Amino acid sequence: MSGNMVIIHGGGPTAVINASLYGAVEEAKKHPEVGRIYAAIGGTGGLLHKKLLDLREIPQEELDLLLTSPASAIGTSRDHLEPEDYAAMVPVFEEFGIRYVLLNGGNGTMDTCSRIYEQCCAHGISVMGIPKTMDNDIAVTDHSPGFGSAARYMAVSTAEVCADVRGLPIHIVVIEALGRNAGWVTASSALAADCGVGGPDLIYLPERAFDEAAFLRDVQELIDRKGCGVVVASEGLHDADGKPIVEPVFQVGRAVYFGDVSSHLANLITKKLGYKARSEKPGLLGRASIALQSACDREEAVLAGKLAAEAVVRGESGKMVGFRRLEGEPYRIEPMMIEIEQVMLHEKGMPDSFINEAGNGVTQAFLDWCRPLLGGPLPRLISFTGREEVRS
Template identity: 55%
Template sequence: MKNNLLIVHGGGPTAVINASLYGVITEAQKSDKIDKIYGAIGGSEAILNENFLDLGKTEKNQLELLLTTPGSAIGSSRYALDQKDYDRMVDIFKRNNIKYVLFNGGNGTMDTCGKVSKVCEKEEIYVVGIPKTIDNDISIIDHAPGYASAAKYIAVTTAEIGQDVKSLPIHVCVIEAMGRNAGWITAASALARQNKKDAPHLIYLPERPFDEEEFLEDVKKLYEKLGGVVVVVSEGLKNKEGESIVPPIFKSDRAVYYGDVSSHLANLVVKKLGIKARNEKPGISGRSSIGLQSDIDREEAIIVGAEAVKAALDHNTGVMVAINRVPGDTYQIKTSLVPIEEVMLHERILPEKYINERGNDVTQDFIDWCKPLIGDQINKFISFKDVL
């Protein structure tokens, strides 16, 4: 007897979340154990509403479009589930003959995945996680699908802004990158540099306490030397007390929303140094840009989607597909399965070895780690003809 498979997206989309969906569908279509390939239309809340769409009969030319479609083709959510919701899911899965359940998402989604696997562990329903996050803060794995594209985006954006500032070197530009507690995206801006004087000139990460006086000192020194200065900062910068350097502007039951760090720091430069300054906050464009999607990121996203199907069909449950880097001079990966308990809400921050001593830049070790995720593609976008 054939059974059905369900794929659920959780949290913020990435430039390659639909590539993982493509990997799931195309792999599931090969199996004689699977009948319907359901997508939960609207994330985990869609399970409770039984809002499922059969994706298995989608024509190949339509499936191919997933590879270059931004956002989540089947929607997503940050719906807060309670234990009663998890308990209800067992009956819902049984009623819809769903034996295989895949969750594609980050730390929070993997927490959901683990809790769903727990209530299903005696029901012969197999639950597997697919990693996804631009923040790259999922523990255990080398990196998550979605990160490389976000890294490429911030690097290209920084390089282009750097050229603009170099052309008219009269101000300081502060770029704010996503990643509240982990500085992986912010750090990737360093890949913009082709020469020593290129942007970014300063990088500030949430893993180090932010020192306002040191920041102003660094900016002033570089401005006097170069004229135009480009600074890339994390949206999650905190002071030595562990508090955000900008006050909260809104609080809800589940989250706190803060003001713009880049705007705050640009204003600080104007007020304290008397230097013209402006801020840029690309925001969600960094996770939705298909034009700057990393080829490597897309291919790896397909792989983890397909591997999750294989894992479920082999009756693995309560696990997540992991990407592991193979040691050596040539970039290669292999996948494995890790217990979901080792991933659930565990946050992976930037290691100290990737941050310079003063805390205003990254090290060469980070650049060596990050660059292969983007490959030579980035040279197409930042190999400028520069006569200055």
């Protein structure tokens, strides 16, 4: 079946979403049955408004820059779509001769992918999903493109803060990590220890209900033992009733703008324990950093785009590309095709085996699982504190 292709981005971008775009475009070019390779500029809304760009017309030297460009080069969206919007897409596909549809995104986008697939089944249009999320919360697949780079950023940035606190040990620093309901990015901060100047002392994940009294006991013990320290906390922390510990600033459907969790926790330390504390919140820097992009993440993102394009051209539809991790060393994965209904809006949290018994840190099993995704050794840092010779 010959026809044109369209690639659509959805949800929050990552440091490698453009790498998946690159992989899909380069693969599509190899197939003579694929005519134009459209990008929907601005996500699903761009598609509905017929804002399409033929990527075959883009010079190769510009396409090559996709591998090292953050965010979404074609624009993305969090559009709320009604049933009539999905129905309206089919006439657009037919008007532009589109027979192959690729959607690159996370849980919400895979739900959109499923609904578009349902609309397209009777029209000879094939639909495939490409996983993308820094949160790493897409079900079934071992991990998702976007996470490895966010994890590398979090690990290195936390190590830099740890070095700062080690050099001037006068306070507790609370770092807030992105991650709505899953603590994968927060947990990756533990790999800061690989840089050689220590890692975070305490890590709090949304997979465990936050207990303020236990938190303050943990921090007081840290103050008594070291007089300083680094705490990493998820933006999605909630109490035993599921209520966020800081009221969200804004919420519509799945879109949540969380309150300032790191500031709240630093204020708790200062007010309740009478000790100096400060907060740090990398925010979008944690998902947009090309300087700390993971090579492994980039390569797997390209592979995901390539495999999706290849599959849709050979007639597969209603699926998402996923990765299965193979046992043993060195780290290896094998691709798989996952039925789209298995992943749409099914969020994958951290398993119990990756969280320590106290609920304020991670296990060695998590470190071993996560380390290969960071794309190589982290930069080595040095500190001479603790080596001094003390004489009476």
